[in-house]
Amino acid sequence: MNFEKEIVEVYFALIAIAERSYYPHDKERAHDLAADTVERALKARDSYDVNRPLLPWCRAIMRNLWMNTEQRLENVNTQRLGEWESEGGATADQCAIVHDLLNLVKRMRRRSVCVDSLIEFAKGYSLDEIATARGLPLGTVKRRIHDARVMLAKLVNVN
Secondary structure, X not given: OOHHHHHHHHHHHHHHHHHHHHOOOXXXXXXXXXXXXXXXXXXXXHHOOOOXXXXXXXXXXHHHHHHHHHOHHHOOOOOOOOOOOOOOOOOHHHHHHXXXXXXXXXXXXXXXXXXXXXXXXXXXXXXXXXXXXXXXOHHHHHHHHHHHHHHHHHHHOOO
């Protein structure tokens, strides 16, 4: 097997995968991701098992590259609920309310994908940043935030 020849063939499959899965609305970024993947594969070719197919190995590299570069919302250091400083400090009631809200949010996360968008919006990210990071249309992000707010209001019994 000629690694260089096969990696060229895999490159075109990687472009299609990147355009479909990671950047459906941005062909340039999809091509960049595929090219970076091939570059990483060439650098790590000594760790490749020639008895296995090349495409799945390259897909794993591409997924890891994408997660490391595009999922910055997960890596931002933000202040956790309950760690802010307010006059008089946090009373036991305030801590209990925050704890109850966090439990509600955890329950909501298991039922709906909307909650992650709401959490990111609450952390201070703009709608455009959330849409870009998640690869979603702006309208979808707005709708998810709205749906999550309605769901949370029902759980908290707010009219």
